[in-house]
Amino acid sequence: MIYIVYQDMPIFLFNNPNYLPYTWLTNHKALMDNNLYANLHAEGLISDESFAKTMQREQTPALFSLHWEIRTLLYIGVLLLTGGLGLLIYENIDIIGHQFVLGLIALICAGCFVYCFKTKLPFSTARVAAPNSFFDYILLLGSVSLVTFVGYLQYQYNVFGTHYGMATLIPMLALFFIAYNFDHLGILSLAIANLAVWMGVTVTPKELLLHSDFNSQTIVFTYLALGLILIFAGLASQHFNFKRHFKFSYQHYGIHVTYIALLAGYFLFYDSFAAFGWMIGIAILSAVLYNDAFKNKSFYFLLLVALYSYIAVSCLVVRVLATAGNIDAIYLMFLYFIGSGIGMIFLLINLNKKLKAA
Amino acid sequence: MIAYNKTWLANLRLQKQVKDNVDRGYISNDEFNAIAGKYPVGFYTPNIFVRIGLFIVTCIIVLFADGLLTLMAAGGNIAETGGWAIFLGLLSYGALELMINAKQHFRSGVDDALLFTAGCAFIGGFAMFLYKTTEAPGFLPLAILVFLLTLYLTIRFADMLAVTMCCASFLWMVFLYWTKVSGVSTAPFIMMLVSGAIYWATRKYSGKKEVINYDNCFGVVQILSLIALYAAGNYYVIATLSLEMMNQTGPVAFGAFFWVWTIAMPLVYIGFGVKQKKAILLRTGLLLVAAGVLTFRNYYHLLPVDVMLTIAGVALLSIVYAIMHYLKTPKHGFTCAEPDKVNALDHLKIESLIVAETFSHTPTAPANDDAKFGGGDFGGGGSSGGF
Numbered sequence: 001m002i003y004i005v006y007q008d009m010p011i012f013l014f015n016n017p018n019y020l021p022y023t024w025l026t027n028h029k030a031l032m033d034n035n036l037y038a039n040l041h042a043e044g045l046i047s048d049e050s051f052a053k054t055m056q057r058e059q060t061p062a063l064f065s066l067h068w069e070i071r072t073l074l075y076i077g078v079l080l081l082t083g084g085l086g087l088l089i090y091e092n093i094d095i096i097g098h099q100f101v102l103g104l105i106a107l108i109c110a111g112c113f114v115y116c117f118k119t120k121l122p123f124s125t126a127r128v129a130a131p132n133s134f135f136d137y138i139l140l141l142g143s144v145s146l147v148t149f150v151g152y153l154q155y156q157y158n159v160f161g162t163h164y165g166m167a168t169l170i171p172m173l174a175l176f177f178i179a180y181n182f183d184h185l186g187i188l189s190l191a192i193a194n195l196a197v198w199m200g201v202t203v204t205p206k207e208l209l210l211h212s213d214f215n216s217q218t219i220v221f222t223y224l225a226l227g228l229i230l231i232f233a234g235l236a237s238q239h240f241n242f243k244r245h246f247k248f249s250y251q252h253y254g255i256h257v258t259y260i261a262l263l264a265g266y267f268l269f270y271d272s273f274a275a276f277g278w279m280i281g282i283a284i285l286s287a288v289l290y291n292d293a294f295k296n297k298s299f300y301f302l303l304l305v306a307l308y309s310y311i312a313v314s315c316l317v318v319r320v321l322a323t324a325g326n327i328d329a330i331y332l333m334f335l336y337f338i339g340s341g342i343g344m345i346f347l348l349i350n351l352n353k354k355l356k357a358a
Numbered sequence: 359m360i361a362y363n364k365t366w367l368a369n370l371r372l373q374k375q376v377k378d379n380v381d382r383g384y385i386s387n388d389e390f391n392a393i394a395g396k397y398p399v400g401f402y403t404p405n406i407f408v409r410i411g412l413f414i415v416t417c418i419i420v421l422f423a424d425g426l427l428t429l430m431a432a433g434g435n436i437a438e439t440g441g442w443a444i445f446l447g448l449l450s451y452g453a454l455e456l457m458i459n460a461k462q463h464f465r466s467g468v469d470d471a472l473l474f475t476a477g478c479a480f481i482g483g484f485a486m487f488l489y490k491t492t493e494a495p496g497f498l499p500l501a502i503l504v505f506l507l508t509l510y511l512t513i514r515f516a517d518m519l520a521v522t523m524c525c526a527s528f529l530w531m532v533f534l535y536w537t538k539v540s541g542v543s544t545a546p547f548i549m550m551l552v553s554g555a556i557y558w559a560t561r562k563y564s565g566k567k568e569v570i571n572y573d574n575c576f577g578v579v580q581i582l583s584l585i586a587l588y589a590a591g592n593y594y595v596i597a598t599l600s601l602e603m604m605n606q607t608g609p610v611a612f613g614a615f616f617w618v619w620t621i622a623m624p625l626v627y628i629g630f631g632v633k634q635k636k637a638i639l640l641r642t643g644l645l646l647v648a649a650g651v652l653t654f655r656n657y658y659h660l661l662p663v664d665v666m667l668t669i670a671g672v673a674l675l676s677i678v679y680a681i682m683h684y685l686k687t688p689k690h691g692f693t694c695a696e697p698d699k700v701n702a703l704d705h706l707k708i709e710s711l712i713v714a715e716t717f718s719h720t721p722t723a724p725a726n727d728d729a730k731f732g733g734g735d736f737g738g739g740g741s742s743g744g745f
Contacts, residue, residue, distance in 0.1 A: 046389045066681070084671055133682065
């Protein structure tokens with residue numbers, strides 16, 4: 001028994017002249033842990049009670065958790081199934097007929113939601129854990145097929161006529177309802193992406209970077225509005241204590257979209273005086289988010305605020321230096337980036353310290 | 359040997375181990391603080407977000423500092439030589455040693471960035487030296503130099519990126535040498551032997567007292583050697599290489615053997631992973647199942663892709679459901695409950711972000727009625743966005 005090993009542990013371990021942490025490094029994992037806690041106990045660093053508890057745990061064999069493997073496989077399963085069904089319908093639409101396709105999607109969708117409504121835990125404004133991992137992915141499958149169903153209806157039967165907004169509004173509202181009702185962060189993110197689609201833009205990073213066109217005023221203002229809505233939704237979730245753990249998703253998309261919209265606006269109006277209005281917008285946003293990040297002790301959002309603000313300041317500095325337009329200005333620019341970079345290092349280190357102490 | 363303070367590394371391991379039991383509620387916070395006071399860690403190691411921030415900012419500094427120096431040196435003709443790149447690499451390396459020894463940075467983002475930039479500059483310098491002339495000496499000398507460099511960086515800094523490069527360049531070096539000396543046809547077997555030997559050695563020596571500071575590197579090498587072992591016998595890899603290097607088309611010699619290897623090896627990995635309860639074997643095996651299936655589909659089209667995806671999805675969901683049902687109460691030391699350790703990245707809620715990225719191409723109303731049926735936009739997963 002492992003405990004006997006501890007009892008038999010030769011006394012020299014306790015008076016070992018070698019540095020203590022090394023003496024625990026035997027090649028047998030269980031033995032190593034035991035030595036560790038036996039030594040800490042002998043040194044009076046942990047109480048008898050804690051020692052007994054850890055010893056008890058060492059004696060029960062450790063379980064190997066397949067949690068993340070199972071979740072990943074479920075995710076891939078849903079991905080394959082929805083992708084496969086989508087293709088199947090597309091390829092065979094002439095053979096199997098629209099009613100059959102609609103019926104099939106509706107059946108899958110209904111089946112998923114029946115399962116979810118039956119197994120879900122009661123609604124609460126606080127966080128509600130999923131009853132099991134399977135639930136999350138069945139809900140995802142149901143939601144994706146619901147959105148497909150509505151899209152298909154509109155495409156084939158034009159149920160919303162020319163009110164194209166309605167065809168995206170309804171899935172979006174449904175997704176928000178599902179996200180809140182079943183407390184599912186992934187579907188909340190889907191709903192946010194659909195909100196963007198409804199407004200005529202996109203929020204996921206890949207699309208944002210690859211396919212966005214920031215050269216039109218409407219798009220920049222739409223993005224700005226979307227970003228601000230998301231940030232306020234995040235703040236409101238926390239303020240009203242209604243699903244406050246949803247704040248992260250709102251804030252994450254909101255912050256990126258708002259900053260990118262403000263920077264895009266700055267470059268869109270680069271030659272007019274209005275450009276500085278956008279910069280002032282960035283300053284205000286940074287101040288608000290900085291306080292919020294401190295209040296919530298969020299390193300991630302603090303980092304985003306610091307980096308986006310740095311980009312904004314650098315844009316201004318480069319602009320000033322570019323107007324000079326000679327070789328000295330180029331040297332100055334290099335020196336600016338080196339100096340400001342070092343400054344940023346100290347800033348990040350200090351902010352981290354301050355946030356930890358706060 | 360390793361640049362970081364070894365006593366602190368040992369204390370850090372100790373603190374991490376105790377911390378797990380603090381999270382489980384077996385050891386109180388006061389006790390942990392007493393232990394941390396007795397076995398202090400003096401490294402500067404911020405959380406992952408600060409680390410990312412410091413990494414980005416340090417890369418910017420190095421980039422512009424190197425740019426400024428190059429600009430100043432541009433008058434002479436040294437700035438285009440490999441020696442200049444190596445000089446810049448040495449500057450980064452000097453800064454790295456300084457930050458570690460004087461400022462006690464350990465995985466802080468600053469040391470990661472300096473190591474990264476130093477490595478890139480050195481490799482760039484080697485390449486410029488070797489391929490300056492028109493008659494290229496092949497890739498073997500570069501592979502050897504990269505291997506030696508990254509081996510040194512691995513031993514000195516126990517960095518995961520360095521060890522990845524080290525392992526990859528070693529395999530590359532062996533492959534290039536063998537094909538030069540003895541031809542392509544026997545290369546798969548040699549690569550199998552070498553990568554198998556690497557895996558065996560890392561399993562044998564990981565966790566030993568002498569190399570305890572390199573635990574993370576051993577994990578990386580295990581993953582890479584398992585993938586290399588599989589790739590060495592994968593039918594597609596062999597067919598492609600024999601086409602590229604010997605202009606040989608048509609079926610590969612020993613085709614049956616390689617097909618068995620392609621299909622069976624992932625299952626062997628999974629089997630051993632389950633039997634030995636090794637996460638690396640199990641996860642690599644699961645990943646390689648996908649590689650095996652893709653290879654098979656590349657040559658044999660038994661079913662149309664849509665039917666196959668659908669069947670695979672249903673089968674996967676059913677199998678996983680069965681496993682979850684079976685493991686409702688832990689059996690044979692396995693459980694599907696969440697591990698009791700909290701991962702720092704959990705704060706990022708990565709899963710929800712991935713869901714949004716992959717499923718968000720949901721159908722929207724077509725802009726005009728005569729638009730063709732929006733190819734692949736229905737159903738989302740894996741299809742490209744046409745809207």
